[in-house]
Amino acid sequence: MSFLIVSPGKDPQPWIEALKKQHPGLNIYVYPEDHDKEEVEFALVWNHPRGLFKNYPNLKVVASMGAGVDHITSDKELPEHITITKVVDDQLTEDMGDFVLGLVMNHIRRLSIYKEQKKEKSWDRTPYKRPQNVTVGIMGVGVLGSAVGEKLSKNGFNVLGWAKSEKDKKDMNTYCGEEGLEEFLSKSNILVCLLPLTPQTENILNGDLFEKLPKGAYVINVARGEHLVEHDLLEMIGSRHLSGAALDVFKEEPLPERHPFWENPDILITPHIASVTSAESVVPQIIENYEHMKEEELLKNVVERKKGY
Structure with missing residues (x-):
């Protein structure tokens, strides 16, 4: 053997x-x-x-x-x-929770702006949001999604979850199926994808879905690159319906040097390191x-x- x-x-x-x-x-x-x-x-x-x-x-x-x-x-x-x-x-789960919390905090405190301002030696202050005024919607509430929801909830965020079938989670209100998706999206200021990749979830992060998010919503994908329709994301950021995105996973990894994501200032790129x-x-x-x-x-x-x- x-x-x-x-x-x-x-x-x-x-x-x-x-x-x-x-x-x-x-x-x-x-x-x-x-x-x-x-x-x-x-x-x-x-x-x-x-x-x-x-x-x-x-x-x-x-x-x-x-x-x-x-x-x-x-x-x-x-x-x-x-x-x-x-x-x-447990360590993978903890790492994912820490990573998503870091991305969410970076976004609501708008810390990336100050990195750019430093280059110009600019001393401008930018308004920020507080956790209690932000709703984070998590698509996929399995082991990782549940842990992320618990971490965000403990840090003061309003947390919603969405799954294919009904779930009962203590740290978030949950929605399920196609009938619950639209309401879930309409309330999500920040959308986190932690879905498993299946034929049903491939390309789920697309223009039609993004349109159902509030104007100015932010997208975080830490699941799989195949969940995202890349062109639709770029269009939605370009029209300012979305304020930006943080992407840790991509259809092709490493991300090709000529990929338009590299040049977009509103897209944060990390090399698939959310939880290793x-x-x-x-x-x-x-x-x-x-x-x-x-x-x-x-x-x-x-x-x-x-x-x-």
Whole structure:
């Protein structure tokens, strides 16, 4: 029985070291090194080549290195019997809450303006908003969205949540489905996207949706680049219906040098760093699932394929 790591473009060494520390006897292969495909029953992956796992006859589990699983579920050739798992990690959750709070505070206190004023040695004061006068709408209220909502609520913001199905959250009023979306958007001064990426949520951040936000609303995307229709965002900022955006994720990463986002002063760009997985932190749950697989016990953090998350 062997363990396979597949992570093109990502250094596997920290994962190997953390796995060996947690399970010294583990036999680990790293793709694309030569290995016996029939031995592999468990794979830890990030952005694996499409169709790779149809060649592994005894593979039982494909585990994501992070909270996102769209890089796995988008592989139409992944055999149906394989279980997909994701990472649920307190540190990742805390990091995301801190990051979104930082972006929201930066926006309402208009701190970016002073960075530009410094270049001109300008001493102008700009009006700002207070948390109690700002409503933040969070699209996607799973583990990460709920934690972000709790963090914002504790810091004085009015928080709303929206999800595909009904949710009961103590730190936010929630809306669900198409029938609740318009009211949710109409009240959101700042919109945060934390949705899972599925065929239903791809391109959901588009012109039609933006038009339903209050004039001057601000958009934060920390989910996936594929959620956003980039041209629509630029148009809405250009018309001043939106005051700007903070984007941590993009359809193409790294963001190409000629991309218009780079030149737009109202778009804050960060290089997908909202919450970065630590191998040391999440490997214990990976090994726990590996042991559960061997003992034919229920696995933790299993992804529902029909939902895509």
